[in-house]
Amino acid sequence: MDRTGSGGPEAGVQVAGEGPAEGTDSVIASASASASASASVPAPAVRASGPLLLGVRHHGPGSARAVRAALDSARPRTVLIEGPPEADALVPLAGDEAMRPPVALLAHAVDEPGRSAFWPLAEFSPEWVAIRWAVEHHVPARFIDLPATHTLAWGKEDEGRLDAGGAEASGSPVDVRVDPLAVLAEVAGYDDPERWWEDVVEHRGVGDGDAFAPFLGLEEAMGALREAYGSGGHERDLVREAHMRLQVRAAQREFGDEVAVVCGAWHVPALRQKSTVAADKALLKGLAKVKADMTWVPWTHRRLARVSGYGAGIDSPGWYGHLFGAPDRPVERWLTKVAGLLRDEDRIVSSAHVIEAVRLAETLAAMRGRPLPGLSETTDAVRAVMCDGSDVPLALVHDRLVVGDVLGEVPRSAPAVPLQRDLDRIQRRLRIKPEALERELELDLRKENDAERSRLLHRLRLLRVEWGEPVASRGSTGTFRETWRLRWEPELSVRVAEAGVWGTTVYAAATAKAEGDAVAAQGLSDVTALAERCLLAELPDALPTVMRILADRAALDADVGHLAQALPALVRSQRYGDVRGTDIGALAEVAAGLAERVFVGLPPACASLDADAADEMRRHVDAVHGAVGMLGEAVDTGAAPGQDAPGNPAATPGHGDLRERWHGVLRVLSVRDRVPGVIRGRGVRLLLDDGEAAQDEAARLMGLALSPGTPPADAAAWIEGFVGGGSGGGMLLVHDERLLGLVDAWLTGVSAEAFTDVLPLLRRTFSAYEPGVRRTLGELVRRGPGERGGAGIGGSGIPGFAAEFDVGRADAVVPVVRLLLGLDQVETGGGADGGPGDNDLVGATG
Structure with missing residues (x-):
């Protein structure tokens, strides 16, 4: 749960009623002009008595520089910062050499760690600058916002909201959310709030004029907005500001008026407001609370971006970080960075490109009446000069540099679970x-x-x-x-x-979590997937519990679909026994029993299915076929699939004929009339691939399925099952003239009315083939049945293929194939001991 921006001039406020009262526009216009003038024109300013209130924009480098200048000028005895007071004890860690922003204060509920709130800080955040200044000058720094214990309780009330600091209006006529920064920019004649902020704040040099002038101008502008909009519907802002006023009073009693307050500019008028202690305490009475812990955690520039959903986010954290860190010539340094990134991506970018881009950016700034080139000018220059007008490389620049992937670091001494x-x-x-x-x-x-x-x-x-x-x-x-x-x-x-x-x-947490997930699992497939993950994670202490629950669920579940869905993951888990050294004997026992139940229940479950259910069951059949292949290998050889050495506990006496029984199930599925065509066709195809059905038998079954008495839709479904999808059916048709002829004859004999119905299914079947396969099939169909037989050498019907195998040529490559597969121990010596030498091997390959 991120902290969002009800605490700064960029944060959203909500407009009550139809809009500001009459005459407010002129007040805001005057305030906006004052803010612009005070930020850009050196002029003496008179600071109000009392604490020094420094209203800032969260994550604004201009505000950060101004805060540092103001603190250097005022030298306060304490610095108060908008943030949760529970973090006061963490302030000294900001001075640790291992602390590198961006970082964030993380608060989470002790009893519910998933309920949390973040207060992100970048190197260019004014609050971070204030903390660092206080640490370096040995001045106490304290956080004065509402405690996180209340903020997290608010988050519990507003489940799902991103706003940890604001609240929904209670009984207010809230209609529209308005960005104060956008209001001031619009009044000043800007259509882009970011550009207005850059012109009046970011392009203002350090030390220009009075150090307090920028804050006085923003305070006047925010005062006009608060006068027009009140709290903007954020009633909880009033509670937060009441707590801030109490903390400021406490600091004044201890340090006098030598107190500096760094907070969102939106809050400054409320902190300047006269209010009694009793009234402020009344607002805080009865607030809900939870027990909370707090620490520092690493943060990223990407998570500071507004597009991430962070309410107080900015559009260009990488650009702002560059502006804050560049000592001089920021445009030239930025465009040099861009050139380096593009060169790393193998784009041709020279020094001349950088020079021309700088000149173009400066020219654009002058044409647009801006004091210095901003992000929009540099982006336009990069697109025109370095990217040849293309937005593709420009998107990379935006992602890597304008936003950025900087990840902060926190010291090991920071509190952590x-x-x-x-x-x-x-x-x-x-x-x-x-x-x-x-x-x-x-x-x-x-x-x-x-x-x-x-x-x-x-x-x-x-x-x-x-x-x-x-x-x-x-x-x-x-x-x-x-x-x-x-x-x-x-x-x-x-x-x-x-x-x-x-x-x-x-290890302990993962073990306990796996056991808990197994107990709470809803379906058999969930438990089998969990067993696989336990093997991958090597959690032997969790496996007994998972396997016990798996066996119980498998014994009670009578749904063949569930069993078929669970079997592949369970069998696949055995593959990890060889590399990871895991005992998979219990898995093999359960998997074999599960396979037996699938064999018994699958034929009845495949009867009388509609098209969607038949397609889903066909996928189950494919998955079970692959699983039985691996399981059969394990129980036949006594080793996990992929394992060379026998002796693995997976060997299960009595289950060596699993594949034979599965082939029997496929034979039943392939000839039963009540089984949908897509499943019958797939059964024939799987038998053919395993060598359990001869080519003649497959052709006979296809001829029956495509006979005139079969409805066209059923025949098309049979074709989809037999040669559809990624099963390699296209190559099968290329190499078997009889099967292709059967499909061709059936397709040409379908009536016009039926053809319209079966066309979508046929298009799906044949569109999955590789382009080369589709082209070859087209050539064969174009030649026609009479020409296919003589199309190739020897009359095979396939160009480039003879009618029979060339046994001599095939035998010549056998020694090399065996050598590559490691099936023979070939001696490479001179052959004095009678073994084959190098010349023998060369002769064999010839």
Whole structure:
């Protein structure tokens, strides 16, 4: 739950009624002009007596520079900052060398860690500058906003809201939400609030004029807005401001008027307002509260962006960070950064491009009447000069630089839950550092360090800490390789705190969470998926509980669809026994029993299904076929699929004929009339692929399915099951003239009325083929049945293929194939011992 912007001039307020009272526009116009003048023209200003109120824009580099200048000038004895008072004890950590913004104060409810609130701070945030100034000058810094204990209780009342600091109006005629910054910009004649802010604040040099002038101008402008809109419907702002006034009074009693207050400019008029202590305390009476803990956590520039949903966010955190950090010539330095990024992406960008882009940006600023080029001018210059007018590379510049992927760091001494400390320790040991920029991590599970990384990432996924997402590995399908896409998001710190209720270490928490999920699982497939994840995460202490619940659910579940859906994940889990060294004997027993129940129940379950149910059941049949193949290999050889050595506990006497019984089920499905055509066709195809059905038999069954007595829709469904999808059916038709002829003859004999009905299904079937396969099929159909037989050498019907195998040529490559597969121990010596030498091998390949 992010803190949103009811605390600054960029924050939204809500307009009551039809709009401001008559005459307000002129007041706001005057205030806007005053703000612009005080920010851009050096002029002496008279500061009001009492505490120094520094109204700022959250995450505004201009405000940050102004705050530092004002504090250097005023030298207050204490600094009060808008933020939760529970964080006072964390202020000294801001001076730690290991603390690098962006960071955030994280508050979470002790009894419900998932209920949390953030107060983000970047290097260019005025509040961070104030904290650093106080630490460097040994001045006490205190937070004065409403305590997080009340803020989190408010969040519980407003479930799902992002606003931790504001509230819905209670009984107010709220109609429209208005951005005060946009109001001031519009009155000043700007159509872009960001551009107005840049002109009047960001382009103002440090030390220009009176250090307090920018704050006096903004205070006057916010005063006019508060006079026109009141609280803007945010009644809870009144409560927060009452607490701030009480804290300011307490500081004045201790330090006199040598007090500086850094807060959102929207609150300044309320803090200047005269109010009694009794009235302020009355507003705070009876507030709900929860017990809360607080710490520092890393944050990112991307999460500071407004597009992330953060209410007080900004459009360009990377740009603002550059403006704050550039000592001089910010435009030239920025465009040099852009050129470096584009060069890294293999775009041709020279120094001449940078020079021309700087000149164009300055020219655009002059034409638009701006004191200096801003983000819009530099962006236009980059598009025209470096990107050749294309928005594609410009999007990369916006993502990497304008927004950015900077990830902050916090010192190890910062408070953290025990689970977070254990995770930090494991990350350091495994050398896997959290990063905001998305990256891919390739793991070879045969290496111990990579295997431990894999276990960590899988355990975190069990705990709902989605740091990594598994993706398909490129160039390898072996079970020893994994690929992860990693990105650390600030919200994951909340997930870690939330997962802390399960244990104090990652292993203990993941084990307890897996056991809890198994007990709470609703379906059999959920438990089988959990068993697979426990194997991937290597949680042997959780497996007994998961397997007991799995066996109980499998025994009670009579739905064949559920059983068929659960079997593949259960069998797939056995693949991890070879690489991860996991005992998978119990899994094989349960999987074999589950397969037997699927065999018995599948034929009746496939009868009399509609089209959608038949298509879903066909997918179940495909999944069970693949699972039985792996399970049969395990129980036949006594090893997990992919494991070379026998002796694995997966060997289960009495189950060696699983594949034979499955082939019997497929034969039943392929000939039973009440089974939908798509399932009958798929059954024939699977038997043909496994060598359990001859080509003649497949052709006979296809001829029956495509006979004139079969309704066209059923025949088309049979074709979809037999050659549809990614089953390689296109190549089967290319290489088997009889099957192609049957399909061709049936299709040409379908009536015009029926053809319209079956066309969508046929288009779906054949559109899945590779372009080359579709082209070859088209050529074969164009030639016609009479020409296909003589199209190739020897009359095979396929160009480039003979009628029979060339046994001699095939035998010549056998030694090389066996060598590549490691089936022979080939000697490479000179052959003195009678073994084959290099020349023998060359002769064999010839």
